[in-house]
Amino acid sequence: MGSTREQILQYISINPGITFRRLVDELGMGIGNVQYHLHVLEKRGLIVSKKMGGKRYLFPKNFEGKYEPLLRAISTETQRKILLLLSEGEKNQSEISSTLKLSPATINYHTKQMEKLGLIKRNRRGREVIYQPNFDIETLVRVISEYRPKLWDKLADKLIDMMVEIKGEGE
Numbered sequence: 001m002g003s004t005r006e007q008i009l010q011y012i013s014i015n016p017g018i019t020f021r022r023l024v025d026e027l028g029m030g031i032g033n034v035q036y037h038l039h040v041l042e043k044r045g046l047i048v049s050k051k052m053g054g055k056r057y058l059f060p061k062n063f064e065g066k067y068e069p070l071l072r073a074i075s076t077e078t079q080r081k082i083l084l085l086l087s088e089g090e091k092n093q094s095e096i097s098s099t100l101k102l103s104p105a106t107i108n109y110h111t112k113q114m115e116k117l118g119l120i121k122r123n124r125r126g127r128e129v130i131y132q133p134n135f136d137i138e139t140l141v142r143v144i145s146e147y148r149p150k151l152w153d154k155l156a157d158k159l160i161d162m163m164v165e166i167k168g169e170g171e
Helices: 004-014 020-027 031-043 068-074 077-086 093-100 104-116 137-147 149-170
Strands: 047-052 055-060 120-125 128-133
Touching: 004 020, 004 031, 004 055, 020 031, 020 055, 031 047, 068 077, 068 137, 077 093, 077 104, 077 120, 077 128, 077 137, 093 104, 093 128, 104 120
Parallel strands: none
Antiparallel strands: 047 055, 120 128
16 A cells, blocks of 8 residues: 555645645544655655645645646635636626626636636637636535635525526526
8 A cells, every 4th residue: 555655645636735734634643643654745846745734735846837826816706706606608798797796807807817827728719708617626615615614605505695696587
């Protein structure tokens, strides 16, 4: 099976953005044992940890290039909403604008920011601009759910409200 350190490293690689507490719980190891091995792994440059909102998130060594833009984007509510909407599939600017009830100018600003971060792609189809996700959707969902669980509940409530509203308009 390999050493404890290898097991921890492999688990973080499979579950980027996992919190320290969840790692301890899921591996069923002692806190001190995990802390020791994480310290060694971080010192050797094999993992990166980031503290946000009072929690410690663990990422494989390629974190900077791969996950930093995602974390930056989800720290902004509008960008978080757009990413979640795009996780369902590509959307044009008017679809995003009407779903989120935000002006096209606001959508344009935030999509440009996320395009610079490499999280979305913009394609022209005639006069229409289509936005496509360019991120790992599973990682987005995990990082958002770990990042702020209360936020996740709030987003779920808003999604439910939106779905009820859409269904009501269709009747």
